[in-house]
Amino acid sequence: MEISDEQRMEMSIVERHHLPPSSHGNGDAETDVEEEHLWPTKDGPLPIFLKFENVEYRVKMTLKNPLTAARVAFASHMRVDQGSSSKHILKGIAGSVDPGEILALMGPSGSGKTTLLKILGGRLSGGIKGQITYNDTPYNPHLKKRIGFVTQDDVLFPQLTVEETLVFAAFLRLPARMSKQQKRDRVDAIITELNLERCRHTKIGGAFVRGVSGGERKRTSIGYEILVDPSLLLLDEPTSGLDSTSASKLILILQRLAKTRRTIITTIHQPSSRMFHMFDKLLLISDGHAIYHGKARDCMHHFSSLGFVPEIPMNPAEFLLDLATGNLDDISVPEALRGSPDPQEFRSHVIRHLQLKYRSAASAGGAEAAARRAPMEQLRLAVRARKDRRGIGWFQQFAVLSRRTFRERASDYLDKMRLAQAVGVALLLGLLWWKSKTGNEAQLRDQVGLIFYICIFWTSSSLFGSVYVFPFEKLYLVKERKADMYRLSAYYASSTLCDAVPHVVYPVLFMAILYFMADLRRTVPCFFLTLLATLLIVFTSQGTGELLGAAILSVKRAGVMASLVLMLFLLTGGYYVQHIPKFIRWLKYVSFMHYGFNLLLKAQYHGHLTYDCGSRGGCQRLQSSPSFDTVDLDGGMREVWILLAMALAYRLLAYFCLLKRISFMPL
Template identity: 75%
Template sequence: MEVHNGEGMELALATSANITNEDTCVEVDIEEEYTFPAKDGPLPIFLKFEDVEYKVRVVSKNLMKAAMVSVASHLRMEQGSYKKILKGISGSVGPGEILALMGPSGSGKTTLLKTLGGRLGGDIKGHISYNDTPYSPSLKRRIGFVTQDDVLFPQLTVEETLVFAALLRLPTNMSKQQKHSRVDAIIKELNLERCRHTKIGGAFVKGISGGERKRTSIGYEILVDPSLLLLDEPTSGLDSTSASKLLMILQNLAKTGRTIILTIHQPSSRMFYMFDKLLLISEGHPIYHGKARDSIQYFSSLGFLPEIAMNPAEFLLDLATGHVEDINIPETLRCSLNPEEFSMQVIKFLQRKYKTEVEPEDKKENQQASKAPKHLRLAIQMKKNWTMNWLDQFVVLSRRTIRERSKDYLDKLRLAQAIGVAILLGLLWWKSKIGTEAQLRDQIGLIFYICIFWTSSSLFGAVYVFPFEKLYLIKERKADMYRLSAYYASSTLCDLVVNIFYPIIFMVILYFMADFRKTVSCFCLTVFAILLIVVTSQGTGELLGAAILGIKRAGVMASLVLMLFLLTGGYYVQHIPKFIRWLKYISFMHYGFRLLLKVQYSGDLMYNCQSKGGCQSLQTSPSFDTIDLNSGLQEVLILLAMALAYRLLAYFCLYRRISITSF
């Protein structure tokens, strides 16, 4: 099999051959086995795909139509309703080549790219081989995938983004200094020196430009020397100069022995001639596959000639969409053309010509091509081990989490909220007493409000973590960067450790202003009880966020859960009807409130001493009808068990949801 790149380089697989790179004037001798590139370069991948088809189930959302048919017939319609996205696409690409997937929007370019990268599940038909072997999980870490939307943490700088990726993805036999040197080399290679210490930025954070973001995304993937680099619309949103520079970088990457495939919509003329191969897709069908430079000649041979000077890409896209206003068309096609089906007739003609004239030759060449050497077929099936052990992954992810969430952890507004609310409550309940039933009821109300405040802030602070980081997590899990358990543990513990300081500051201010029991043990137990409520609330929020992974829906569900726990907490309603009493046993606010009451009012405390009957035990108060103040602190064990159970459930929900999208 021969592989040609845009500079005329030819790679021949044989028992004895020579490879000459005209750009570097270096001659490499191959004896018995293919050895390009050098041992420290990426593993060569020869990618072939034949008759690739993909279809998705179409679910009708027309409720009126669904109401008019029976449930059984509706289900039968759903089961048989599919839409074909890819309709028999074939092609090939090898090391040193750039294959461009072109076509109008909705033609199936991105779907094909994801299919070739092993990132699409579902009903896929056809044959795809990598060095003549089918796709396997061992290929995950040999494939770099740059999405159209740059999925990068906005609070990290360019250098931090690449350093953390290097620490997680590069092999353990490399020292930290070598990994940092690798990052420096990538930054220089991609011309990112000017912005290396600038934040990535996002919708609400000022950061680097679009071209710099795209180059950072590419650097993120090429850190580990991927053999196959896939890019989805890498020039989207860039000006022509930036796009051309980016493509020149991709050309240099291809010369190192990488196989590169990219989707692109409408490149400039200069960019178009940088491609080695072109696959033109129209409505899921291929209408051209071959050298990019030969595409215009092919369509000219069919009778399609531009009447005015046109960008080659614009000419090809006009053909792919059937718009031929400024293009001469074959006489035979013009004679049979129906004006109402003008575009469709052109597209069908091109699809038919490709199917009968081009595709058979392509398939014949692929079948006659030499197979990849045995050692390449074996090497591609060897799964790379984790680059770091679990503990090292946890440490690196914890550092990145703290750095990325530092703005939230050290939020001045959040600190001001905790201090401000504590002072306000302290003033409202200044030197509160428990001498009478009314005074006791007031102080109990303060305790319940403390539960509400820290439950709501902790619950809503945790419920959005996984929905916000979903895209980053899916991307990194698809690349097998780390174990999900290491990510979850680092995320949970970082949030937990940092967030315990706010309740402590809150209680230090409020406790003495409200004149709670002034003993060291009581103060420490009160703070401990608040922290238990915070920890359990965070676990509940994480569970809801991991189970839903949608920002709006997670927020709505958190509001419903908070309302449920608030109503069953034991302050508004103590004597709940039996048929719904079970709700309070799943409410951690119920146990947290009871725990705080026991901490504050256990012992031989008396009240109502000025009444005619004399002093009475606090236990006789109607406020404690359902609570035995001296029954021990079993609520501590229940809250700890809830906190652990919620987090375990959150992890399994997250694992299940992420596994569905991470193939």
């Protein structure tokens, strides 16, 4: 059998770098499947040599206030044109990192470290110039599954334990051909590797839930990313908020991960001396420019050769940050830079001097870089050496997300206060309307008031219970969507279904208590039709809340908007004002509370029933009561279909709003 040139080159790559063979036949496919089931793999992840040249990034800013525009222009030396401007964040950054190395990005706050990290991880688009290659291959969507990104803030569900967090992530992210047990085995291996055995069954915790320590939370975030055995691992300030011992242990873990041929890049602010010497390479950034790129252990010698020498014993990281900011207290400087009386001008002059020295050194080292590039080109096919791993299907995603969502929100679903609210309000209303009658107009009016209050209570409870779901979970959703963990439709369907469970249980319990205490019509059809009307109100209110939350994605603004919508629907529901002026009458036709209230009235009363039999005129039909002027009690149940259509329409709109907002939201 003839072997093509591409297959021959790929075999050469496998032999030279000990890469796992790609699946071109049945036998190779079995080998690939077998390798997927082992972790850590025998040879580790596919190596990635990352190189970036002349990376520039501008962000557009719209400044409507002229004073604000002037301040920004003065601070960043930008030209402001008619209220719009752009800020030049990265200004020609270049560097490289090999498999098995840790590259530290250092610089003062606002220098562009995190921006560069997001660009290298494919997290930013637009306004980017320059060349970024992964084994001499430009970024493409297939690389996303080979890149792990650990954000500075640990975006983890607080109610899940460490093990549950990793298990659910494994079920969603690992290939479909792996069994559940094999995925659990990989989770166990990662927990052992990251020293998380002690807190395996502890909740992650958060602002309102006590959980694991900061170091354990950060290691869990790293484990979340290395589940898929990434070739490139990016970390944004992984040691922030940690004490020096925990931070050093974390860097030791990164060193162990790098030894499995991973390429690791991390931003770091001001590490200790011990931590600093754990890094293989260093890229020092100042005001969007690189002023040093090379081995971390050689940086002090490099700046000493330029005439910058600390006059007192200093932490190397502190020394480098002082240089990057132009703060040269206790640092000797070259003769050519001395003599400037203005401190601000002196700092700017020092930074420009370092930038020019770096550019000249980088251009002189171009030949060496070209010589190193040749062997790295042999890894070019490594990105394509293995077929793209197929993830689990939609229904499997839906099942996993449903279990995770229910586990995460179980404390809200089974909240004692929520149960006490439903039971307590039902008992209170039952006592206030104890054995209510419809013998005369006043009694009938009181009972109609009870029915409208039922409508108000479940509308407000369901609306505010669902309006905050997406604003609270937007960070988790953005993070997991950026990693292509699942389809948004699977997440939305699982979230809606799980939230529907308490929205069924509590209304049923509420009506079972109140209905008989208030002595509403004791017939089976009336009871179940009243319960159906209440559930339709609940589901439509839930859909409205989801729509508001998805469209706004802000906790504060969503709450304000929900209050306004509730007030609007309350006033147009048909109880306080029955005869609305014509020019504003259209509001009641978009109010689901109007249809829900009418449906509850039709479930409880019929036009042929009579009341006020003790009056002079004898018994009167209910339809003649002023309480039903705008309601045809015998007019059919078209409100059922209207409420169902509204519930479906609001959810579809909520899904499309969520899809649009999440797609353009950065993390």
